[in-house]
Amino acid sequence: MDVTIKKNQGLNKGFTLIEILVVIGIIAILAAVVLIAINPARQFAQARNSQRTSNLQAILNAIGQNMADNKGIFYCGGSPMSLPASSTVIKMGSFADIRNCIVPTYMSEIPVDPKDGVVWTGSNYNTGYEVLQSASTSRILIKAPSAELDQNISIER
Template identity: 55%
Template sequence: MKILTLSSRIITQRSPRVRGFTLIEILVVIGMLAILSTVVLIAVNPLRQFAEARNSQRQNDVGTILNALGERLADNGGSFLQPALTRNDSCVTSLPATSTDIAKIGPDLRPCLVPTYMSELPRDPLNGFNKCTTAGCSGTGENYDLGYTVAQDATTGRITVCAPSAAEPSIASSTSFCLTR
């Protein structure tokens, strides 16, 4: 006959201890992750990254518009106006001498450039809007403002296309971007 004592009974009836994380350990890890993610977010600065991406797009768009204008001038013997036999009457006859918005109510470049020199006019990634669905924007309510400006120097004939919205508030040293040819 086996005699069990009270102390042996308690020892034998106990289940093995389950190992795990305590609440304090979990809270400490969560706090460390929060601090680490905050430091990474500050270092990466997503607002600045997005602003730089928009400015890069603006630089490409300004170059594209300027190239299309240059091709049109080259095709028409240095004149913006087409010869009378192939004239598109909805096209502007000349570019403005002062910096003017490229828009339906400004110098409407769409009928001059689309679809011959580019498939569609690019718009500013933040401030431009384009509601045209057909070349020339002939219907009512079809309006656009690219968010870019154009000017042609009267004496030299050089064309300048600018992106005034390139002065992003999240980039301290940013200014408007212009390209002249």
């Protein structure tokens, strides 16, 4: 019986270490390029700015509905309330403390800034948004001073 062992039998299966390292290197370079192109921090900032715009619309709509229901006068607790003539943060204890005027009649809860706001805790809140009513035109301006990416987010009606 003649038993011969064939040389190199089974030695050509799989990848070499160098080939695997080259592929991993290429994948790492592509991943870095994609992360730089996508820029997740900027994407998150844009998403927060979009949320701010939506929140400002909701608050301004609630103020507008309150005024529409009361013949153009903003009411709170059954009596007229003046909105501030200078930009004031909508928060507990400020001259622009309007939460009880619009919640729950005009909105289920007052929205807060996605980064800097403090949600209603039962005794405190801070929307992070500012409101004012022009003394000359009676137009209401609401703005988000914490807007990111050097954007100026404000809505006036």
